[in-house]
Amino acid sequence: MTTALQLKDVAKSFGNTQIIRDVDLDIAHGELHAMIGPNGAGKSTLFNLISGKYHVSGGTISFYDSEITNKEPYEISRMGLGRSFQVTNIFPRMSVYENLRCGVLWSTGHRYSFWHLVNRQRDVNERTEEVLEMIGLTGRRDVPAGMLSYSDQRALEIGITIAGDPKMIMLDEPTAGMSHSETEQAVALIRKVSKGKTLVMVEHDMGVVFDLADKISVLVYGEIIASDAPQNIRNNAAVQEAYLGTEQH
Amino acid sequence: MNGMTKNSPIWIAAAVLFAILPFIFQSGFALNILSQMGVFIIFALAYNMLLGQGGMLSFGHAIYFGLAGYFTAHFITLMGEEALPYFPISLIPLFGGLAGLICGIVVGYVSTRRAGTTFAMISLGFGELVTASTLILIAFFNGEEGIQTDRWVGPEPFGINYGSDIQVYYLIAIWCLLCMIAMFFLTKTPFGRMSNAVRDNAERVQFIGYNTQRVRWLAFALSSFFAGAAGSLHVMNYEHVGFETVSVAQSGLVLFMAYIGGVGHFIGPVLGAILITILNSTLSDLTEAWFLYLGLIFVVIVLFSPGGLAGIVMMHEPIWKTSPRLLASLVVPYIYGIATTLVALCGLIGMIEMLYYRSTTFSADTSTSIYGVTVDTASVVPWLVFIVVTGVGVYLCRMSYPGMAHSWNAVINDIKQRMVS
Ligand SMILES: Nc1ncnc2c1ncn2[C@@H]1O[C@H](COP(=O)(O)OP(=O)(O)OP(=O)(O)O)[C@@H](O)[C@H]1O
Ligand SMILES: [Mg+2]
Numbered sequence: 001m002t003t004a005l006q007l008k009d010v011a012k013s014f015g016n017t018q019i020i021r022d023v024d025l026d027i028a029h030g031e032l033h034a035m036i037g038p039n040g041a042g043k044s045t046l047f048n049l050i051s052g053k054y055h056v057s058g059g060t061i062s063f064y065d066s067e068i069t070n071k072e073p074y075e076i077s078r079m080g081l082g083r084s085f086q087v088t089n090i091f092p093r094m095s096v097y098e099n100l101r102c103g104v105l106w107s108t109g110h111r112y113s114f115w116h117l118v119n120r121q122r123d124v125n126e127r128t129e130e131v132l133e134m135i136g137l138t139g140r141r142d143v144p145a146g147m148l149s150y151s152d153q154r155a156l157e158i159g160i161t162i163a164g165d166p167k168m169i170m171l172d173e174p175t176a177g178m179s180h181s182e183t184e185q186a187v188a189l190i191r192k193v194s195k196g197k198t199l200v201m202v203e204h205d206m207g208v209v210f211d212l213a214d215k216i217s218v219l220v221y222g223e224i225i226a227s228d229a230p231q232n233i234r235n236n237a238a239v240q241e242a243y244l245g246t247e248q249h
Numbered sequence: 250m251n252g253m254t255k256n257s258p259i260w261i262a263a264a265v266l267f268a269i270l271p272f273i274f275q276s277g278f279a280l281n282i283l284s285q286m287g288v289f290i291i292f293a294l295a296y297n298m299l300l301g302q303g304g305m306l307s308f309g310h311a312i313y314f315g316l317a318g319y320f321t322a323h324f325i326t327l328m329g330e331e332a333l334p335y336f337p338i339s340l341i342p343l344f345g346g347l348a349g350l351i352c353g354i355v356v357g358y359v360s361t362r363r364a365g366t367t368f369a370m371i372s373l374g375f376g377e378l379v380t381a382s383t384l385i386l387i388a389f390f391n392g393e394e395g396i397q398t399d400r401w402v403g404p405e406p407f408g409i410n411y412g413s414d415i416q417v418y419y420l421i422a423i424w425c426l427l428c429m430i431a432m433f434f435l436t437k438t439p440f441g442r443m444s445n446a447v448r449d450n451a452e453r454v455q456f457i458g459y460n461t462q463r464v465r466w467l468a469f470a471l472s473s474f475f476a477g478a479a480g481s482l483h484v485m486n487y488e489h490v491g492f493e494t495v496s497v498a499q500s501g502l503v504l505f506m507a508y509i510g511g512v513g514h515f516i517g518p519v520l521g522a523i524l525i526t527i528l529n530s531t532l533s534d535l536t537e538a539w540f541l542y543l544g545l546i547f548v549v550i551v552l553f554s555p556g557g558l559a560g561i562v563m564m565h566e567p568i569w570k571t572s573p574r575l576l577a578s579l580v581v582p583y584i585y586g587i588a589t590t591l592v593a594l595c596g597l598i599g600m601i602e603m604l605y606y607r608s609t610t611f612s613a614d615t616s617t618s619i620y621g622v623t624v625d626t627a628s629v630v631p632w633l634v635f636i637v638v639t640g641v642g643v644y645l646c647r648m649s650y651p652g653m654a655h656s657w658n659a660v661i662n663d664i665k666q667r668m669v670s
Contacts, residue, residue, distance in 0.1 A: 051456060052291045052455075053455075053456075072455070072460070073454050073455040073456050074456075074458050074459055074460045074461075077455070077456050077457060077458045082456075082457075083456055085453075088454065089450065089453045090450070090451045090453065091445075091446055091450050091453065092449065092450075093445075093449050093529060094445065094446070098442065101442065101444045102442060102443065102454070102457060103457045105439050105442070105443065105457075105458075105459075106457060106458030106459060107458065110438065110439040112440050112442070112443070112463065112464065112467055113438055113439045113440060114435055114438045114439070114440035114467070114471065115438065116438055116439060117434070117437050118437055118438055118439050118441075118442055119437065160453070160457065163457070164457060164458060196282065213598065
């Protein structure tokens with residue numbers, strides 16, 4: 001089986017505080033992997049290390065057999081890793097359509113072109129429409145993204161992440177702050193967009209986690225204390241003590 | 250519909266307007282203003298590629314305008330002396346653009362590595378550096394005198410020799426139109442869209458495959474190209490280039506043009522360039538305090554209408570689209586508002602003029618002319634008159650402004666109602 005993502009002894013300190021401690025992690029191609037852990041455990045930090053936002057303090061990260069440790073975010077993105085953010089991170093002044101189109105442009109090879117009209121590029125238009133349809137915002141295509149409802153913004157966040165058709169998708173708390181029915185819709189969307197891809201997702205909602213994931217990693221104080229199939233995680237004593245026993249957030 | 254072809258009627262209208270303007274305004278003075286306008290429209294739009302489109306605030310963009318001007322002046326002079334092979338004068342903005350582009354690539358490599366405040370500081374540093382160089386590198390800049398050149402060189406195809414100002418006007422007008430179209434086109438390209446994206450959220454852009462520094466650098470270089478094209482036309486217009494063209498004051502002026510016109514709309518800098526060129530040429534003869542007024546206009550726009558003139562106009566677009574009658578209902582309150590503002594300004598300007606006269610003139614004669622009337626600044630009467638006029642104006646404004654706000658809100662509510670029903 002191909003390994004999509006591999007972390008070896010990854011560590012990260014901010015000043016004197018070590019936030020991530022010697023994390024080892026293997027995620028297979030096509031896996032739907034959930035990462036859980038209490039607040040402040042370092043889940044987002046781990047995402048930021050993998051996607052190149054932060055440099056590691058130690059260890060190596062490889063993505064489909066190429067080393068990506070400390071590469072720039074845009075280099076990692078071009079290799080086929082798309083990520084979303086815990087706090088919505090979109091282009092608020094642009095329309096929904098334009099937001100998605102920004103996500104499409106690099107992957108369709110248009111790069112920094114200043115000699116093509118963007119709306120004449122059929123590949124760009126088709127892919128943008130497709131993503132628009134997929135995230136269910138076709139009816140809101142010309143609305144400025146900043147004016148969307150929260151859950152629509154979260155859907156757009158996922159849309160931008162997958163627009164470039166990445167091999168691996170990393171979603172940081174895609175359902176946080178959503179109502180029950182919105183969460184259901186989001187789960188359906190995540191299922192749809194991750195078809196045939198590798199998914200890594202940080203999630204606090206255990207219902208979502210056990211529903212979606214093939215495999216779950218538990219991060220506590222910067223350490224992965226277990227990484228296993230859902231039923232084994234549920235029965236793992238250390239996990240129950242460290243995490244599942246406490247109230248959810 | 251396609252963004253470029255949709256706008257072709259506008260470009261055709263602009264071309265017709267450029268063509269007939271010299272027949273409407275026939276004096277040499279007016280023609281000169283028109284030529285200047287063309288140059289500054291290009292320059293202000295180029296500047297807005299940075300500020301409005303790319304979110305980069307530069308305090309030194311005149312160096313690409315001015316340096317291209319110096320290169321152009323030397324180039325034309327050397328061609329005249331036949332030290333250089335002939336290059337068609339009609340294509341001189343391409344040469345200026347290339348000079349600007351090269352300078353922009355070099356300086357931009359350093360300055361666009363950072364955005365925000367750091368970028369602004371670096372731009373100011375380079376602006377000062379080049380301004381200071383004009384007094385040091387005499388061989389190239391010729392100090393405060395600057396460089397004189399003669400645009401009448403080489404062959405004269407179809408009698409085009411740029412001997413007359415009208416020919417230069419048409420040269421500028423054609424290039425102005427071409428540059429406007431090119432810069433508009435750029436906003437519709439992948440580069441242009443990503444430039445906006447970097448402006449709005451640079452962090453996110455990195456995670457969708459784009460190197461934000463690269464985007465900013467490209468925007469900077471292309472903007473410098475157009476600034477350079479404007480600079481070479483400036484030299485064609487005056488047959489002279491001086492240190493003021495690279496100065497921080499010139500950079501400030503183009504910033505004012507773009508901002509007052511409105512950085513959020515493509516047309517904004519065009520409006521700003523037109524307005525400020527007219528004011529600059531007319532007011533600077535009438536009053537010494539012209540820069541003070543310009544500063545005041547700028548402050549008022551920054552505080553009360555950050556979208557600039559274009560922003561004010563575009564604010565009314567939804568109203569116009571809903572119903573022209575709704576727009577008409579705003580006319581009367583606006584007239585009241587504007588008229589009362591003018592009264593207050595009239596008094597204020599009177600006082601500023603008298604103050605300015607008293608603090609800058611050292612002759613025994615204390616009387617000066619304001620609004621065509623001779624007033625004695627040493628006497629208390631004109632002061633009282635202007636204070637009263639200002640007071641009355643402010644009082645009237647306090648009556649008319651709520652009326653404007655009220656009508657505006659009524660119109661907006663009306664539109665909301667229509668949207669709901
Ligand atoms: N840039 C930074 N500088 C300093 N400390 C940081 C930085 N980013 C994160 N931290 C710290 O690292 C720890 C882990 O933060 P992180 O955001 O990764 O947690 P998390 O597991 O995502 O939590 P949550 O569930 O609340 O999102 C926190 O204590 C946080 O304060
Ligand atoms: Mg987090």
